[in-house]
Amino acid sequence: MFINFWYAAAESKAVNDTPLHTRMLGQDFVVFRDDHGRLHCLSDICPHRGAALSEGKIKHNAVECPYHGWRFGGDGTCNAIPSLGPDACIPPRAHVDSYPVIERYGLVFVFLGDLDTDYRPGILNIDEYGKDDWRTTMMVLDWPLDYKRSIENMLDSAHIAHVHLPSAQSRKIEDFSAPQIDVESANWGATFTHTYRAPKANVGDFAKDKKLNDRMTMISGFYGPSQAWTSIQPTQDSVIHQYAFETPIDGETTRIYLFTARNFMRGEADDVRFHNRNVYVTEQDRLIVESIRTFQGSSDEDHECVVDADLPILQYRKYLHEWEAHGWRIDQAKSEGARPRVAFAIPSPARRTRTSWVIDAVPLISPMDNEKQAAE
Template identity: 50%
Template sequence: MFINFWYVAGRAEEFTETPLKRRMLGQDFVLFRDADGVARVLANTCTHRGGSLAGGKVKGRCIECPYHGWQFDGDGHCRRIPSLGPDAKIPARTRVDAYPTDERYGLVFAFLGDLPEAERPPIMPIAEYGPDGPLPGWAATIQDFEWDFDYRRSIENGIDPAHNEYVHPTHGFSGENPDYRMPAPKLEHSEWGTGFWACRLAPALAEEKMRAASGRDEPAVIEAGTGHEGVSSVWTFIHPTPEMHIHQYLYETPIDASHTHLYLVNLRNFLTDPADDERVMYRNEVVATQDRDVLLDLRPVETPEDNHHEFFVGADEPIAAYRRRLKEWEARGWRIDVDAVERNRKRVAYAIPCPARRRQKGWVLDPVPLMPGDPAASAGQPETAADSA
């Protein structure tokens, strides 16, 4: 798991005046909406005696700890310590980590890391969204799932061009097409991601109304593209016909090393009546569940540290490219030392370091231990699919 990326903390409607505890990156956070309507995300551990802030109450712009009534504002500063009296000067060291938030697409993203604003990786954008919602001609649905797998395995599955033929009967022919082959795709690289486009033979759409909207009942060659943005976001564009577009944006938030919360924003430019949302979401869940069932049985459970114990072929080049990116971000010192966290779990309350730690010294909670970075590292990166083949 990595710090210094934006992660979905929850749906916008989950942020209310009732605090909510949420686990991300192996740590607990408190989510709430303050009196100004701003979505807030703070480390959940009170710096006094370790109380759970999520068990407390929202008091105006602050969250109040249920243990001794200490209050923290949305920026993490302690504003009230009742036992010291109303005129007490609050020591700066009492603050908790507070994280930048960005509310868009019906979701609230939290930047879980300490980078200053100018250096942060971007949130994967949704071009079909405007400030007031989906652009004209588009309809959107949002679904979320909590499943028991390593998010990296899920990202790799999302950018795997060959799995559709066997995992999704509605997307491929279950190996019955004698002419099937999936060559290495031509990858396109950006600063924070890698993707590709390809054409493939696909069956007619399974759902009756969607099939009618496509205007075809027979298999046809369709255009589709996919790629990852950052450490845990995937875009997938499927064009069943030149005019019929399905654009999906999947934001994955690691709960811990082996559990993941997935948020799927699905855009479509057909069947845009809200009455069709349920049929679209049903199909999405069917496909997502097919992926889940395969991922739950992968071994090892976590994505391997290198490719030497997996035999890659050309179609696996997107996965090899993603793993090379992971090594780059690890070299920057952004990877959490999960084993160290687990060893100290009963003795140490950690926090994901927030940007304020770059400006202010003296914090009660220790930051999560990180794997040692090596900016010069290049040797030992995962081999390409061609190397493995």
Template identity: 40%
Template sequence: MRGHWRQWPGESEIRKSGEFHLARAALQSDTRPSSRRQIMYINFWYAAERSEKLTAEKPIRVRMLSHEFVLFRDSKGKAHCLSDTCIHRGAALSGGKVMGDCVQCPYHGWQYDGSGRCVSIPSLGPKGRKKVPPRGQVDGYPTEERYGLIFVFLGDLPKEERPPIMPIPEWDKDGWRANTMDYHWNANYERAVENGLDPAHNEFVHPTHGYSGERAEYKVNELRIDHHDHGFEFMHTFQSPPLKNWLMKRIRNYDGPLDAGSGHHGPNGLYTYIHLTPTKWFHQYVWETPVDEHYLHTFLVSMRNCMIPKNKWFLKIADDNMDKRNFAIAEQDRTVIEKLDPVCTPAERSTRELLMPADKVIWLYRERLQQWDDMGWRIDADELKRMRAKRNVVYAIPSPARRESQAWVLDPVPLVEPRPTAQPLRAVGA
């Protein structure tokens, strides 16, 4: 049923290039205040990495929400995530090694267990190395592995109050197959989510869908919107020509109505439903993980209940065709999203864009973001940037353990004060 996780073709070469690292360095060193909405939130689950990339032999470093983290597996294979900064002298724990159920700092050998507690300080000697001071801890974050991904809860909410991971209902159902991939964009994650929700861009950005905006009667029809606890979803019906791809036209080779729609789960979860016929469906689930305000790591699980031949050779052809199609569509989006100006959505929510009725789902998404703003979960990206430049200081995303202990070396990341008087969004004609 499930495919293998695949990386964007050629991405490893791009990421090794000097151009890539210079671009990242320029973005991270830019300390100028910004009037753009640089929105990142604590208290949600984020896809950190593919499960297959984290082995028992060595830890790995990941960057999320403009902070560094270390992932490692304990002796039983369970994945753990900690703040990557050793509280002794600032070394990156991800540069160390796994020792039993702990990660060992490469600088002075301090060992931290999966909860983030330091359990050994070698310089204290054989009799004293276990006598760790109360502040001998780094933030440790809840982790779960689903759908071939390692999810990390980056926040301090207790278990019973945490929003759930976006589910894939079809994952374990017979008659469905998954294609999976991940890739990186030089773009703000919020722009990527809005692109996935946008019902008006397909006809012009994705000629592979067969639309190409060539119809004089083109119009975005009524959106059937349903709200849920963690976001909303919508479906709409439109006239679609026959699909042009040689394999896809075997599924739909006629002109007629087609149902499609999208939804979001939290600030960075996105899903899309494409019902080519009443019984042949494609469902895609996307986690847009913000590396920082300007860069994102996307994880895609593409589910289908058709094009699943029993013959292994034909199945491989179908899988490869889906991978190529998904890569092509993502690349079409990337070429537009990476050039949006401003990079982030405007700070003045109702005056810096001329929204149309088809953009209703965009301002609904932004209204949801405002609700999380008002809960005090939004990272103050401008203050974080200023303080890092002024004090050369390291912050940590607060973990659930901070609700039980006040003994910490690193300060928690600054958050934006709630703004309950924020003005609601309005779309022209909505």
């Protein structure tokens, strides 16, 4: 898991004037709206004695700890300590990490890291969102697996014929052999164009009476460690784009916010049909991805026999290595080994300028420490 990226913490509609607990990157957070409706996300650990702020209340524009009533504003600073009276001199260490927050696509995104604004990555763009000639829907999936397996599955076109073809029945398995994969690399991710010859394609569920492509192109890509997208074109005129914002709850659990945009059958009445199809197909993915046993962490390919069609997966891992070299990878062995005695916080931007933090920053893998990388 990596710090210094944006992660979807919750659906916007779930956040109101009651503190909402959420877990990301193996740590706990409280998300709330203040009296003016502004969103905030803080580390959930009270610096006084460690109670969960998310169990408290919103009062006077701040979140109030349920244990002794200390109050923390949206910037993470403590502004009231009832036991010290109204003229309390607030100790300088009485503050928690506060994280940048953005609402987009009906989700609350939180920047979990300490990078300054100019150096942060963005959020994967959904071009079609809100456009009249597209219909976009969203579903939430909770998968009991490492998010990286799920992202790699989205980038991998070679599994489609074998995992999904019986349900699609629009192509023959041979049509999916030996794709040409073109790579377009960018700062925070890459795009892969997989081209297959598909001269004997049949009509599919969504392709009746439509002109079929004699070459099938599938596009997949990733942005950051946990956002990915795919594009498929069942016919010359119909396009389906999917965007996954995957939030690692911890190293073994992932919440996926999956958006599907389509430029055909755009009526609300067709949503159910697409939803049911998504449920069916994503369940096929979950079952196969959950069965993977050779995943070794940061040196996966030593324990796999990869071939040309796995190029996108290797490219994705190359980026992970680069972000690890920046010192952004969480040392899971160390942080999880310390639980439940020790609590950590994801470092927020304020840690670059403010000193005296009660809760230690989560341990990160040192770029030089290869032994730890292998052990994760």
